[in-house]
Amino acid sequence: MKAIQTTDLSSIDNYAPVNLPVPEPGEGEVRIKVAACGVGFVDSLVALGRYQVKPPLPHVPGAEIGGLVDALGPGVTGFEMGERVLAQVRGGFAEYAIASERAVSRIPDRMSMNQAAGFRVNYGTALHGLRNRASLAAGETLVVIGAAGGVGLAAVQIGRLLGAHVIGVASTDRKRAVVAEAGAGVTLDRTVEGWRDRLRAISPKGIDVVFDPVSGPLLQPAFRSLGWGGRYLVVGFAGGDIPALPVNLPLLKGAALIGVDYRQFGAVFEAEAAASELKDLLAWVEKGELNVPVGRTFPFGEYREALEYALSGDGTGKTILMVDPTLT
Secondary structure, eight states, X not given: OEEEEBSOTXXXXXXXXXXXXXXXXXXXXXXXXXXXXXXXXXXXXHHTTOSSSOOOSSBOOOOEEEEEEEEEOTTOOSOOTTOEEEEEOSOOSBSEEEEEGGGEEEOOTTOOHHHHHTTHHHHHHHHIIIIIISOOOTTOXXXXXXXXXXXXXXXXXXXXXXXXXXEEEOSSHHHHHHHHHHTOSEEEOOOSTTHHHHHHHHOTTOEEEEEESSOSTTHHHHHHTEEEEEEEEEOOOTTSSOOOOOTHHHHHHTOEEEEXXXXXXXXXXXXXXXXXXXXXXXXXXXXXXXXXXOOOEEEGGGHHHHHHHHHHTOSSBOEEEESOTTOO
């Protein structure tokens, strides 16, 4: 099979096409013919060895795919050959990938392969953060920083479905238009000077929850804008540097700074709870209550461009590498 691989994580330029044996599924595993693979900011960090968990070498990028069931390992009874599925895998930049049966879900009829390839991590993170970690309630005010990115757009949509008043923060007019289309009632720029005043004009009583995958220069202004009992969700560090927060602020506001680590939640500590949440998300898709926007798509041969684009922060939604666009 064709795959994209490297033995040196120092540069995206080190990735190149290779021919590898088609993998055989083991006990409890499913082989999937890959239609599309999601490419997020974290995927690009992993590809460059810059993430907190470094991959073993040689490395094939990609952890989230949409495709067709191609083979079943011993003991697998929950799927049939040719079914449309989404899955978490190791090595999605390839024609075939292996997934544990518990990491595979059927794709609703309303969902395309490209949508499926960018769904699980972003929307799982958003629902876990907003519903479980922040206990976001209907009628509360939610601010989403980096709202035009893949997980940001997911948080905007999930916040709206949970009944919150959503304020989306994004850097450009084009991005703010995408955020508004996704369901934000109000959008706001991210220029630090005067930002709290502009937010106060929108929400004079303060805000209840901040969903922040950026952790950039707006962290302190946004935390200071929380109302009593507010919750600040630290989701990631797309801004690069890790900012500091004076610890007297949570005390004075009766507020909480809460970490959201979906990888550990789903893969290490609470796999059953994560699986239940994924069912809820897919049910929303099936009912037409959740329509997943697709970011920029790249053909398989432009894998380097896809990784670089996902790392740049220039796009909206999740970047997609189309491994085999003929699959439906």
